[in-house]
Amino acid sequence: xxxxxxxxxxxxxxxxxxxxxxxxxxxxxxxxxxxxxxxxxxxxxxxxxxxxxxxxxxxxxxxxxxxxxxxxxxxxxxxxxxxxxxxxxxxxxxxxxxxxxxxxxxxxxxxxxxxxxxxxxxxxxxxxxxxxxxxxxxxxxxxxxxxxxxxxxxxxxxxxxxxxxxxxxxxxxxxxxxxxxxxxxxxxxxxxxxxxxxxxxxxxxxxxxxxxxxxxxxxxxxxxxxxxxxxxxxxxxxxxxxxxxxxxxxxxxxxxxxxxxxx
Amino acid sequence: xxxxxxxxxxxxxxxxxxxxxxxxxxxxxxxxxxxxxxxxxxxxxxxxxxxxxxxxxxxxxxxxxxxxxxxxxxxxxxxxxxxxxxxxxxxxxxxxxxxxxxxxxxxxxxxxxxxxxxxxxxxxxxxxxxxxxxxxxxxxxxxxxxxxxxxxxxxxxxxxxxxxxxxxxxxxxxxxxxxxxxxxxxxxxxxxxxxxxxxxxxxxxxxxxxxxxxxxxxxxxxxxxxxxxxxxxxxxxxxxxxxxxxxxxxxxxxxxxxxxxxxxxxxxxxxxxxxxxxxxxxxxxxxxxxx
Numbered sequence: 001x002x003x004x005x006x007x008x009x010x011x012x013x014x015x016x017x018x019x020x021x022x023x024x025x026x027x028x029x030x031x032x033x034x035x036x037x038x039x040x041x042x043x044x045x046x047x048x049x050x051x052x053x054x055x056x057x058x059x060x061x062x063x064x065x066x067x068x069x070x071x072x073x074x075x076x077x078x079x080x081x082x083x084x085x086x087x088x089x090x091x092x093x094x095x096x097x098x099x100x101x102x103x104x105x106x107x108x109x110x111x112x113x114x115x116x117x118x119x120x121x122x123x124x125x126x127x128x129x130x131x132x133x134x135x136x137x138x139x140x141x142x143x144x145x146x147x148x149x150x151x152x153x154x155x156x157x158x159x160x161x162x163x164x165x166x167x168x169x170x171x172x173x174x175x176x177x178x179x180x181x182x183x184x185x186x187x188x189x190x191x192x193x194x195x196x197x198x199x200x201x202x203x204x205x206x207x208x209x210x211x212x213x214x215x216x217x218x219x220x221x222x223x224x225x226x227x228x229x230x231x232x233x234x235x236x237x238x239x240x241x242x243x244x245x246x247x248x249x250x251x252x253x254x255x256x257x258x259x260x261x262x263x
Numbered sequence: 264x265x266x267x268x269x270x271x272x273x274x275x276x277x278x279x280x281x282x283x284x285x286x287x288x289x290x291x292x293x294x295x296x297x298x299x300x301x302x303x304x305x306x307x308x309x310x311x312x313x314x315x316x317x318x319x320x321x322x323x324x325x326x327x328x329x330x331x332x333x334x335x336x337x338x339x340x341x342x343x344x345x346x347x348x349x350x351x352x353x354x355x356x357x358x359x360x361x362x363x364x365x366x367x368x369x370x371x372x373x374x375x376x377x378x379x380x381x382x383x384x385x386x387x388x389x390x391x392x393x394x395x396x397x398x399x400x401x402x403x404x405x406x407x408x409x410x411x412x413x414x415x416x417x418x419x420x421x422x423x424x425x426x427x428x429x430x431x432x433x434x435x436x437x438x439x440x441x442x443x444x445x446x447x448x449x450x451x452x453x454x455x456x457x458x459x460x461x462x463x464x465x466x467x468x469x470x471x472x473x474x475x476x477x478x479x480x481x482x483x484x485x486x487x488x489x490x491x492x493x494x495x496x497x498x499x500x501x502x503x504x505x506x507x508x509x510x511x512x513x514x515x516x517x518x519x520x521x522x523x524x525x526x527x528x529x530x531x532x533x534x535x536x537x538x539x540x541x542x543x544x545x546x547x548x549x550x551x552x553x554x
Contacts, residue, residue, distance in 0.1 A: 057438055059434055059437065059438065088442060088443050089442050092437065092440050092441060092442040092443075092445075093440065095437065095438055095439070095440045096439075096440035098438070099438075099439075100434075100435075100438035102431060102434070102435060104431055106429070106431040106432060106434065106435035107435075108432065108435070108436075108450055108454075109454065109532045109533065110453050110454050110457075110529075110531055110532045110533075111532065112532075119436075119439070119441075119449060119450075120439035120440055120441060123441060123445050123449055124439065124440045124441055124445070152531070152532035152533075153532065154532060154533065165435075168439070169438075169439070172439060172440060178438075
């Protein structure tokens with residue numbers, strides 16, 4: 001298991017760059033996320049917020065800058081003065097401490113809700129099935145889906161699927177949770193139940209990075225908000241500053257469009 | 264469809280499909296003509312056909328045919344999965360080898376491949392310190408040829424199965440800390456199986472009959488070879504061909520039923536009430552999907 005320092009920032013990004021071929025998606029992102037802090041990323045589509053989130057657990061590899069999570073360089077082992085690229089197994093081991101929730105849920109369709117939650121603890125941690133199943137039921141109860149333990153994802157609503165996905169991520173007892181537009185694929189009436197689960201998690205003191213367009217929700221739960229556009233951070237600060245009283249024209253424009261989609 | 268409209272009480276006259284009726288009568292007449300001419304044909308002794316079907320010699324051949332099919336399909340599936348995973352890897356050498364493997368074994372006739380492996384000793388008289396014909400006897404040559412050929416076809420089937428799985432599945436598994444191998448084994452392959460199984464069932468049934476090609480070797484006693492060697496000298500050509508066809512049909516039917524149950528097993532989580540997408544469900548009319 002990865003060593004997790006209790007002090008020091010959980011995420012440290014210094015001039016992080018990422019490009020897909022000739023397309024520059026991140027043009028130098030610098031930010032830190034402290035222990036227990038809830039940081040939100042927002043911005044128009046294509047601004048690079050999801051890409052940055054995916055870099056944090058090495059689903060994408062950065063092309064420049066420095067990115068450290070729990071003090072370790074993402075994807076590298078520091079040996080003396082050099083950085084050695086990690087083997088796939090080592091990359092996998094680092095990810096155990098980071099939970100991720102996806103826009104499209106990505107539940108495993110061939111497994112029941114309970115099996116989805118139990119997979120990683122049994123396979124990755126090698127824990128006993130009964131032990132894991134007990135923990136999984138506690139988690140299902142926490143997201144309000146105890147009754148759905150033996151149901152396959154196809155028979156769950158989008159909101160229920162996303163709640164199972166959150167429980168699945170929590171089953172590995174991560175120290176950092178990443179949310180990649182967790183409510184964007186949901187019908188409007190199902191958004192609330194998912195946000196409530198995330199809200200509860202926020203209150204439990206979990207360190208979180210959230211990419212979302214739910215301005216009202218972000219205002220409530222975030223400690224800091226980063227507004228991104230064109231691969232850079234345009235504006236950042238406490239939610240009351242960035243969301244209520246934005247200074248930058250691009251932020252104002254974005255908020256106006258998100259809050260009043262018809263205008 | 265009620266003949267009386269419930270709301271108005273007026274009589275409703277359904278469309279009569281005269282064309283369908285005529286077509287059915289014509290087809291039935293032709294079929295009965297065929298059956299009568301076959302059944303009354305005095306060139307075939309049906310009693311002998313029955314005896315051939317149930318003879319111990321035939322049953323031994325049936326066993327060898329089943330054995331060859333199972334060996335070839337199992338080895339083909341393993342080879343095909345390895346080749347598919349290699350073909351999708353980032354390693355250009357593995358990709359090249361996989362591509363070359365499918366290219367060669369799909370590109371040459373199975374009959375040629377069987378003859379090649381059987382006659383390998385002409386090319387490599389010795390393998391290391393051993394005599395080639397001792398290391399690879401006729402049965403092994405036949406099994407090897409069928410397996411390699413099947414592996415090439417299975418490679419393509421497995422590859423498309425893996426590629427059909429949403430990349431989000433891999434990302435979800437990896438973000439939970441699963442290694443690439445664990446992700447493949449626990450998440451990707453079980454889902455790919457659902458896509459792989461129907462064409463594999465097809466391949467199995469095709470293989471069952473392709474095993475008869477080993478009769479060119481003459482010393483692997485599969486169903487067809489057995490019957491040929493035993494009954495051709497006795498002049499019972501049509502009889503043994505009917506006997507062989509009978510057994511191939513029986514085996515095909517059994518394998519198809521097996522396919523139905525395997526599909527059901529790997530369809531978990533995908534079945535919806537009222538859906539009947541599997542071919543074998545339609546085929547056997549076992550159509551009630553399990554919710």
